[in-house]
Amino acid sequence: MLRLSSHPSGRHFLQIPGPTNVPDRVLRAIDNVTIDHRGPEFGELGKSVLAGMKKVFKTKSHVVIYPASGTGAWEAALVNTLSAGDLVLMAETGHFAAMWKKMATELGLRVEFLPGDWRRGADASAIEARLKADADHEIKAVCIVHNETATGVTSNVNGVRAAIDRAKHPALLMVDTISSLGSIDYRHDEWGVDVSVAGSQKGLMLPPGLSFNAISAKALAASEHATLRRSYWDWHPMIASNATGYFPYTPATNLLYGLHEALEMIFHEGLETVFARHQRHGEATRRAVLAWGLEVLCADPAEYSPALTAVIMPEGHSADAFRKVVLDHFNMSLGQGLSKLKDKVFRIGHLGDINDLSVCGTLAGIEMGLELAGVPHKKGGVQAAMGYLAQNAEVRSTAVT
Ligand SMILES: *Cc1c(COP(=O)(O)O)cnc(C)c1O
Numbered sequence: 001m002l003r004l005s006s007h008p009s010g011r012h013f014l015q016i017p018g019p020t021n022v023p024d025r026v027l028r029a030i031d032n033v034t035i036d037h038r039g040p041e042f043g044e045l046g047k048s049v050l051a052g053m054k055k056v057f058k059t060k061s062h063v064v065i066y067p068a069s070g071t072g073a074w075e076a077a078l079v080n081t082l083s084a085g086d087l088v089l090m091a092e093t094g095h096f097a098a099m100w101k102k103m104a105t106e107l108g109l110r111v112e113f114l115p116g117d118w119r120r121g122a123d124a125s126a127i128e129a130r131l132k133a134d135a136d137h138e139i140k141a142v143c144i145v146h147n148e149t150a151t152g153v154t155s156n157v158n159g160v161r162a163a164i165d166r167a168k169h170p171a172l173l174m175v176d177t178i179s180s181l182g183s184i185d186y187r188h189d190e191w192g193v194d195v196s197v198a199g200s201q202k203g204l205m206l207p208p209g210l211s212f213n214a215i216s217a218k219a220l221a222a223s224e225h226a227t228l229r230r231s232y233w234d235w236h237p238m239i240a241s242n243a244t245g246y247f248p249y250t251p252a253t254n255l256l257y258g259l260h261e262a263l264e265m266i267f268h269e270g271l272e273t274v275f276a277r278h279q280r281h282g283e284a285t286r287r288a289v290l291a292w293g294l295e296v297l298c299a300d301p302a303e304y305s306p307a308l309t310a311v312i313m314p315e316g317h318s319a320d321a322f323r324k325v326v327l328d329h330f331n332m333s334l335g336q337g338l339s340k341l342k343d344k345v346f347r348i349g350h351l352g353d354i355n356d357l358s359v360c361g362t363l364a365g366i367e368m369g370l371e372l373a374g375v376p377h378k379k380g381g382v383q384a385a386m387g388y389l390a391q392n393a394e395v396r397s398t399a400v401t
Contacts, residue, residue, distance in 0.1 A: 008331045010331065011331075012331050012332070012333070013330070013331065013332035013333065013358070013361060013362060013365060014332075014333050014349075015332055015333060015334055015335075015348055015349045015350070015362045015365075016333050016334065016335040016347065016349045017149045017152075017179055017202065017307060017308035017335050017347055017348075017349035017351060018149065018178075018179055018199070018201050018202035018349065018351070018352075019201035019202070019207060019208050020201065020202055020203070020205060020349060020351055020352030020353065020354075021205075021352060021353045021354070021358075022205060022206060022207055022258075022353070023205055023262075023265065023353045025261055025265065026205055026206060026258045026261045026262050026265075027258075028261075029257045029258050029260065029261035030207070030254045030255065030257055030258040031254075032254065032257050034253050034254055035253060037246070037247065037250055037251055037253055038246065042245065042246065042253070043244050043245035043246055044245060045245065045253075045256055045257070045260060046242065046244075046245030046246055046247065046251070046256070047244075047245035048245075048260060049065065049256050049259045049260050049263065050063055050065065050242055050245070052259075052260070052263035052267070053065065053212060053214075053259075053263070054214075055263075055267070055271075056181060056182055056204075056263070056266065056271070057177075057181065057186070057188040057196055057198070057212075057214040058186065058187045058188055058189055058190065059188040059189045059196075059214045059216075060189060061188070061189065061214065061215055061216055061217060061220075062214070062215045062220065062235070062239050062242075063212060063213070063214045063215070064076075064212065064213050064215065064235055064238040064239065064242065065210055065211075065212055065247075065251070065256075065259075066210070066211045066212070066213075066233070067209060067210065067250070067251055067252040067255070068209075068210070068211045069199060069201075069208055069209065069211060070176075070178040070197065070198070070199030070201075070211045071099075071103075071211075072211050072233070073178075073197045073198065073199065073211035073212055073213050074100050074103055074176065074197055075103060075107070075233055076197075076211075076213050076230075076233035076235070077143075077174050077195040077197050077213055078103070078104055078107055078109065078174075078228065079107065079226070079228040079229065079230040079233050080195075080213075080215075080219070080222075080223045080226060080228075080230060080233065080234065080235050081140075081141065081172055081174075081194070081195065081219055081222045081223055081226050082107075082109055082140055082141060082222075082226050082228055083140075083225075083226050083227040083228055084108040084109070084227065084228060085108065085109070085110060086109050086110065086140040086141070087109075087110045087111075087112065087138045087139050087140060088104055088109050088110070088111050088112070088139070088140060088141045088142075088143060089111075089112050089114065089127065089130060089131070089139050089141070089142045089143070089171070090104070090111055090112070090113050090114070090142075090143045090144070091113075091114045091116060091121075091122035091123065091126075091127065091143075091144050091145075091155070092113050092114060092115050092116040092118075093116050093118065093120070093121055093122055093144070093145050093148040093151065093153060093155060094116075094118045094145070094148040094149075094150035094151040094153070094338075094341075095148075095149075095150035095151075095338035095339045095340075095341070096145050096148055096149055096150055096176065096178075097116075097144075097145045097148060097176075098339065100143060100145070100176060101113055104143070107228060108228065109228075112130070112139075114126050114127065114130065117299075118148075118150070118151050118153075118297075118340070118341065119151065119153065119297055119298060119299035119300075120153060120298075120299055120300055120303060121148070121153050121154055121155030121156060121300070121303045122144040122145075122155040122156075122160055124156060124159040124160050124162070124163040125163065127142060127160055127163045127164070128163035128164075128166055128167050131163070131164060131167035131169040131171065132167045132169075134169065137169065137170055137171070139169070139171045140171055140172065141171050141172040141173070141174055141194075142160065142164060142171050142172070142173050142174070143174045143175075143176070144157065144160055144173075144174075144175055144176070145175075145176040146175050146176060146177045146180040146184070146186065147177070147178075147179045147180035147183075147184055147305050147307050147308075148305075149178070149179040149202075149307075149308060149347075150310070150337075150338045150339070150341065150347075151297050151298065151310050151341070152296070152297055152298050152304070152305040152307075152308045152309045152310040152347065153297070153298045153299075153300075153303050153304075153305060154180070154184065154303050154304070154305050154306075155303070156302075156303075157173075157175055157186070157191050157193065158187075158190075158191045160173065161173060161191050161192045161193070164192075165192075172194040172195065172218065172219055172222060173192065173193050173194050173195075174193070174194060174195040174196075174197070175193050175195070175196050175197065176197045177196050177197060177198045178197060178198055178199040178202060178211075179199075179202040179203065179307055179308070179351065180202075180203065180307060181196070181198040181202075181203055181204065181212075182202070182203030182204045182205070182266060182274065182352075183202070183203030183274070183275070183278045183306060183307045183351040183352070184203075184275060184278060184305070184306050184307060185275045188214045188216075189216075192216075193214070193216065194215075194216040194218050194219040194222075195213055195214070195215055195216070195219045196212075196213065196214040197211070197212070197213060198211065198212040198213075198214075199211045199212070200212075200255065200258075200259065202307070202351060202352065203274075203278075203307065203351050203352055204259070204262050204266075204352075205262045205265070205352045205353045206255060206258050206259060206262055207255065207258070209252050209255050210252055210255050210256075210259060213235070215235060220235070220239075223235055223236070232249075275306070277354075277394075278306035278307060278350070278351060278354075279306045280389070280392060280394075281306070281350040281354055281356075281359045282304060282305060282306040282307070282309065282350060283388060284356075284359055284363075284385040284388045284389050285309045285348055285350050285359065285362075285363065285385065286304065286309055287381075287384040287385055287387075287388050288363045288366075288367070288381035288382060288384055288385040289309060289311050289381065290384070291378060291380045291381040291383070291384035291385075292367070292370065292377040292378055292380075292381040293376075293377055293378045294311050294312065294313075294314070294377060295311070295312040296309060296310070296311060296312070297310035297311065297312055297341075297345055298310070306350075306351075307349070307350065307351035308335065308347050308348060308349050308350060308351060309347070309348045309350065310335075310337075310341070310345045310346070310347045310348075311345060311346055311347075311348065312344065312345055313343075313344055313345060313346065313375070314375060314376055314377075317373070317374075317375050317376075318343050319336070319337055319343050319344060319345055319346045320336060320337075320342075320343045321373060322346060322369060322370070322373040322375055323336060323346055325369050325372050325373040326365055326366065326369035326373075329368070329369065329372060330365040330368065330369065332362065332365045334346045334347065334348060334349075334366070335347030335348070335349060348362060348363075348366065350362070355396065356389045356393075359385065359389070360382060360385060360386060360389070363381055363382045363385050364382050366381070367379070367381050367382050
């Protein structure tokens with residue numbers, strides 16, 4: 001293994017909002033012999049993980065799995081459903097929304113970007129107004145990010161669906177759930193989403209390297225006429241092979257072992273319990289931030305992310321210098337501010353394989369780091385979080401694994 005430095009004692013705290021800490025159980029599952037992906041055993045694995053992912057997306061329709069980072073599944077969503085010059089409506093919620101917009105433009109789509117201040121989610125009423133004005137149905141898709149990982153702000157997917165319905169507009173609804181799936185309540189079918197995009201390394205507790213599309217019947221029908229060039233990302237050969245649990249090209253076999261294990265863990269805990277746990281840890285984290293006298297970037301409490309919290313650095317202080325202090329002293333990685341938020345915020349990941357004590361440890365590292373970095377703050381953030389967690393204590397399984 002590549003040794004970057006002498007080995008620090010204890011575990012690294014990977015408290016960035018993805019990749020997240022990979023549970024030992026998942027690492028052990030990945031550490032297994034790679035089998036013939038066209039052999040007799042593989043089909044069962046393929047069928048099992050595809051069925052499991054449908055349960056996580058809450059869909060009865062198709063799910064495809066790519067050996068790719070989340071960005072690949074973004075591209076798959078666009079190239080399978082749209083044609084060059086199509087108009088797409090996107091909402092500027094932060095860095096990731098901006099990156100998806102950039103990709104759409106590079107692929108030859110025309111994008112209308114509803115402006116935002118990076119502190120709020122997608123504005124459903126602005127989307128409704130724009131769609132109502134589009135009498136000729138020029139807009140072919142509405143694309144939003146469910147959990148904007150750059151800002152710690154969620155968007156109300158069901159609210160955007162309702163806005164599209166009120167406008168009686170036929171546009172497809174595409175949702176980036178890369179940092180929400182498996183952490184935040186999500187319902188592909190019930191919310192009438194046409195393409196959901198996800199990745200492995202956030203709520204699903206896997207290393208990077210897998211990404212997903214959940215595909216509605218309407219999106220699949222659109223793919224029959226969409227003319228953007230596609231080959232590797234084409235849903236059709238995937239869906240055809242997936243029927244028997246196989247893939248048209250070599251899948252990421254060992255990551256699929258890991259996915260199988262991660263799904264077992266998620267279903268054993270229960271999806272709704274997983275969501276409640278993330279809510280609780282988000283609340284504990286925000287209480288700590290408030291007690292420190294610092295400000296949460298998300299401006300609307302209804303849109304607070306259960307998966308991560310972005311914290312605004314006080315004027316004149318560098319978020320990156322603070323993060324370096326925390327890494328150097330406490331072996332903990334916190335998320336950096338992205339693009340226009342660079343050095344202005346730090347992000348606390350509280351998603352994936354997290355429990356009360358890992359949240360408290362994370363917050364303790366931050367509180368000590370604030371002191372060491374000379375960032376003005378009040379004491380008692382960890383205390384506030386502990387108080388909340390203890391008052392809302394939950395009996396957890398005591399199994400060590
Ligand atoms: C992480 C992330 C991405 C990018 O995914 P990659 O796996 O880095 O390609 C896109 N959107 C959101 C919301 C993310 O959190």
